[in-house]
Amino acid sequence: MGFFLETLFGGLMVGMLYSLVALGFVLIFKASGVFNFAQGAMVLFAALAMARFSEWIPQWTGIESRWFANVVAFVVAGLIMFAVAWLVELLVLRHLVNQKGATLLMATLGIAYFLDGAGQTLFGSNIYKIDIGMPKDPIFLLEGMFQGGILVNKEDLYAALIAATLVAALSLFFQKTGIGRALRAVADDHQAAQSIGIPLTHIWVIVWCVAGVVALVAGMIWGSKLGVQFSLTTVALRALPVVILGGLTSVPGAIIGGLVIGVGEKLSEVYLGPFVGGGIEIWFAYVLALVFLLFRPQGLFGEKIIDRV
Amino acid sequence: MFYRENGQFKTTYRADQQVFPILQDRVAIWALLAAAFVVVPFLASDYLMRAILIPFLIMSLAALGVNVLVGYCGQISLGSGAFMAVGAYGAYNIFVRIPGMPLVPALLLGGLCATAFGILFGLPSLRVKGLYLAVATLAAQFFSDWMFLRIKWFTLDTPSGSVSVSNLQVFGLPIESAASRYVFCLAVLVVMAVLTKNLVRGAIGREWMAIRDMDVAAAVIGIRPMHAKLSAFAVSSFIIGVAGALWAFVYLGAWEPAAFSVDLSFRLLFMVIIGGLGSIMGSFFGAAFIIVLPVVLNQVLPALAGLVGAEISTVGISHAELMLFGGLIVWFLIVEPHGLARLWSTGKQKLRTWPFPY
Numbered sequence: 001m002g003f004f005l006e007t008l009f010g011g012l013m014v015g016m017l018y019s020l021v022a023l024g025f026v027l028i029f030k031a032s033g034v035f036n037f038a039q040g041a042m043v044l045f046a047a048l049a050m051a052r053f054s055e056w057i058p059q060w061t062g063i064e065s066r067w068f069a070n071v072v073a074f075v076v077a078g079l080i081m082f083a084v085a086w087l088v089e090l091l092v093l094r095h096l097v098n099q100k101g102a103t104l105l106m107a108t109l110g111i112a113y114f115l116d117g118a119g120q121t122l123f124g125s126n127i128y129k130i131d132i133g134m135p136k137d138p139i140f141l142l143e144g145m146f147q148g149g150i151l152v153n154k155e156d157l158y159a160a161l162i163a164a165t166l167v168a169a170l171s172l173f174f175q176k177t178g179i180g181r182a183l184r185a186v187a188d189d190h191q192a193a194q195s196i197g198i199p200l201t202h203i204w205v206i207v208w209c210v211a212g213v214v215a216l217v218a219g220m221i222w223g224s225k226l227g228v229q230f231s232l233t234t235v236a237l238r239a240l241p242v243v244i245l246g247g248l249t250s251v252p253g254a255i256i257g258g259l260v261i262g263v264g265e266k267l268s269e270v271y272l273g274p275f276v277g278g279g280i281e282i283w284f285a286y287v288l289a290l291v292f293l294l295f296r297p298q299g300l301f302g303e304k305i306i307d308r309v
Numbered sequence: 310m311f312y313r314e315n316g317q318f319k320t321t322y323r324a325d326q327q328v329f330p331i332l333q334d335r336v337a338i339w340a341l342l343a344a345a346f347v348v349v350p351f352l353a354s355d356y357l358m359r360a361i362l363i364p365f366l367i368m369s370l371a372a373l374g375v376n377v378l379v380g381y382c383g384q385i386s387l388g389s390g391a392f393m394a395v396g397a398y399g400a401y402n403i404f405v406r407i408p409g410m411p412l413v414p415a416l417l418l419g420g421l422c423a424t425a426f427g428i429l430f431g432l433p434s435l436r437v438k439g440l441y442l443a444v445a446t447l448a449a450q451f452f453s454d455w456m457f458l459r460i461k462w463f464t465l466d467t468p469s470g471s472v473s474v475s476n477l478q479v480f481g482l483p484i485e486s487a488a489s490r491y492v493f494c495l496a497v498l499v500v501m502a503v504l505t506k507n508l509v510r511g512a513i514g515r516e517w518m519a520i521r522d523m524d525v526a527a528a529v530i531g532i533r534p535m536h537a538k539l540s541a542f543a544v545s546s547f548i549i550g551v552a553g554a555l556w557a558f559v560y561l562g563a564w565e566p567a568a569f570s571v572d573l574s575f576r577l578l579f580m581v582i583i584g585g586l587g588s589i590m591g592s593f594f595g596a597a598f599i600i601v602l603p604v605v606l607n608q609v610l611p612a613l614a615g616l617v618g619a620e621i622s623t624v625g626i627s628h629a630e631l632m633l634f635g636g637l638i639v640w641f642l643i644v645e646p647h648g649l650a651r652l653w654s655t656g657k658q659k660l661r662t663w664p665f666p667y
Contacts, residue, residue, distance in 0.1 A: 035440045095643040101440055102385050106582045107642045109575055113635030121628045237447070237571065244444045276459070283455050286448035293437045293445060305438070307525040 006151055007266050013156035015262020016163040020218045021239035022246065022254040023167065024211040029248045030187040031207040032093065035101065037108040040236025041115035042212060044228075045084070047219030048119045049077040051128035051228040070132050074216070081212030084115070089205045116233065125230065130223040159221045166217050167255055170210070174251070179206060187249070238282065241289035247302025257289075257300060264288045312660045328506055345495055350488040358487040365600045366494040367556045372580040372592035373505055374548030379578065380586035381509055382541035383521030384434050384442060388449030389549055389577040391430075394569035395453060396423040396550025397557035398463050401472055404558075405465065412479050416497075416554045423550020424543050426453075431542030435535055438524070450571050457566040473563030490559050497555060501548055506589050508544065517541050518587070549577075583641055585650025594649035602637065606630045 021043060028036040053073035058064055088111060096107055174180040185193040186203045194200055219228070222235055242261045246253025268284040298305045312333050319325040329335045353362060375389050400419025404410050430449035437445050457463055457470045464470040477484050484493050508514055516537040519527035528534050557564045576599055584595020610626050610633075645652055659666070 035443075092639050092643070096646070099642075099646050102379070102443075102582065102586070103642055103646050105385070105440070105443065106579060107639050109579070110635040110638035110642065113631050113638070115635070117628045117631030117633075117635065121625065121632065125624060125628065237451075240444050240447060244441050248440065279455060279459055283448060283451040286445070286451055290433055290437075290445050290448055293433065293441060297437050297441065299441070309523065309526045309529060 007270050008263060009152055010156070011263035011266035012259055013153070013160045013262070014266065015242075015259040016160040016255075017218065017221060017258075018239045018242045018262055019246075019255040019258025020163045020166065020214060020221070021236055022242040022258055023170070023251065024214040024218070025239070025243045026246070026248065026251055026254045027170075027207055027211050027214065029243075030251075031183055032186075032204050033101070033190075034093065034104045034108060035248070036211065037105060037236075038088075038112040038115060039211065039215060039239075040233040041112035041119070042081070042084070042215035043219040043222065043235060044230065044232040045115045045119040045219075046077050046081050046212065046216035047130065047223040047228045047232055048123040048128070049080050050074060050216065050220055051130045051223060052123040053077060054130065055128070066131065074220070077216055078213055081216055082209050085208030085212050086205055088208055089201060093204055094201065112233075116230075120230070128223075128228040130220055130228060132220065132224055155225065159225065162217065162221060166214070170214075171251065173210075183207060238285065241285040244299055245289040245292050247299025249303050250299065250301035253299055253301030261285045261288065312657070312663075314661075328510075342499065346492065350492055353488075353491075355487045358491045361601060361604060362491055363487070363494055363560050364556075365596055366491070366498050367552055367560055368577075368580065368600055369593045369596040370494075370498050370501055370555065371549050371552035371577055372584065372596045373502060373589065374545045374550075374552060375577045376581045376584075376587065376589070376592045377505060377509070377517070377548065378541050378545035379581055380588065380591070381514060381521060382517040382538060382545075383524075384431075384538060384541065385440070385578075386446045386545075387443050387571070387574050387578065388430060388446035388453075390569045390571060390574035391449040391453035392423045392427055392546040392549040393553025393556060393573065394457060394566060395426040395546075396420055396553035397564065397569065398457055398472075399423065399550065400554035400558065401474065402463060402465075404474060412477050412484075412558070416551055416558070419554040420547045420551035423553065424547045427542045427546025427550075428539055431539055431546075434538050434542065447571070447574075450574055454566055454570065469565055471563065471565035474558055475562070477558060484559070494555060494559055497551065501551065502589060505544075505548065509589070513537075513540060521587075579638060583638065583648055585648030585653075588648070588650035590653060591648050591650030594653070598649065602634060603630060606633055 021039065024039045024042070025036055028034055028039075050073050053076045054069045057069045057072050063069070092107055092111060096104055099107075174184060182193070182198045183203060183206065185196075185198055186200065190200065193203075218235070219232065222232055226232070239258070242254060242257040245261060246255070246257025265281045265285050268288075269281050272284075273280050292300065296302075312331075314331045317332055319330075324330075329338060349362070350358075371389065371393060374392070375386065378384050378386050396419045398419075399422025400415045403418045403422075404412070404415040426449070430446060430452075433445045434442055461467075464472055479493060482489070484490050509517070516527070516532050517540075519530070519532050520534060520537045520541075524534055527537070553569065557568070561568060580595035580599045581592060582595070583598055584593070585591025607626065607630065610629055
């Protein structure tokens, strides 16, 4: 039982991080109908920027404080992501209004290739580390109830906390601010939003900026866990089942989907993996999502798809 | 002036419904085929054939398969690399496990393995549509990546799933030289392309296109969505599987599961979108573009860097290549979202009306 709970907790922590990446997908899809395959590349790009600036800033300024370097690097990387968002809107999306879903998907794949190349050209292609001072030591919970308690990685706990904070902040932003209301209006109906004077192009830039910040936070956390390297882009591919499981248009769906996938992945790896040779995490998530989709084709919380002739 | 159908009267249904209704087109295509079969093998250098022509032919075949599914039936698939892998490893198992198995049946049986796999992973398409389906097909991709890496039976217990074939023969003739490989691939491609063209302009092709344009409406007028979608998955994955087997046997020779990664699936989808969805000709254009572009960039970039006096490292070139590749794709989608095939037909139309454009 203790071991089961331990796996469950591990899954929930990972799931929280998946939902962070998935959130980026959902935000952009809701606001602009673009399925943004570049989210993974954005995560890598943001993480690279942050890692390199936190390395360079002490060299340039001579201030050795790690907190100072990290905060400045975070801000600079955030500004870079804003610039990326603005450029994507200016150079790509603006010209692809009213195209089919497949074309837009391909365009974001093109952006993904570009960002992969640009990030590694600008910031180098080695493995870098982001050190934001997360404690690495494990802690034990519920020692009274089980023999030896449940081992939980403190780093995972902090990461999950950061993710949860970001999600809460985002939902506040969406519910309480004027921009958030405009974003929700655009997500509901493009034409209606435009007709009451909400500028679509501005909204798109803002949404891509928010997605950029989400990517930056995801990249920061994943980067400090795994090291900043090219394989970070695959994190996005692993977050995709989360998106379709939760529904392409639902923010809560992204979070709950992330938790379901995270738990499912870990439990399957531990209890099912040994029978079939291990390493099943990567496709199990997809199969799990597919099984859900067979019963609810629009995902758990997605808007009902109504076909009319 | 020369490209006119004036005076070419059709007197039979057969003549009216042929693939190339205009005489000039027929002449051109026969000339092109003759040149490809007879002239190119003697003139092209070994490098040209191995690095460009053979990959182009095989990828055209694969793009053809993807086009059947994505372009004609409208089911976006990101699992094409998996179908290629299943074709390759299926053909490999049949070729190695059955002694004395000839190459061509092995390739076709490999294609049939891919068909079975494709139908299995096509089943969700009956329920899941659009972008959801696109993501769902990634399941096939990751499942096959895992399967050929972890299940040792498929790869005859070789470490990390890397296998190789040698001594390929077709009808007793060895295909070792670049020219013989080229001709073999070309022959397979031509046969498959003719079959596909006839499929898509027949009853089943119309069913696919009806499903693509609006599946509910198609179902209302009596087209069975299950039949149409699954047959599209079957035909498409058969063609992709054969292409995968060719890619492995004829082009690579020795390969491992990473040769058929998700990147390949993306590239195949690029080919059909850049070439033109729902166009046989487009598959060839797209494949040419995606195959030739990296080769050209690889040659041009160092030269360009030399001009401005900068030295680019190999890593730098590969990154710049990624950037340019991505940038060009975006640019292309913006200027011609309907693909190269549309440019081609626009050009033909211009030629027909030239010199009076009305």
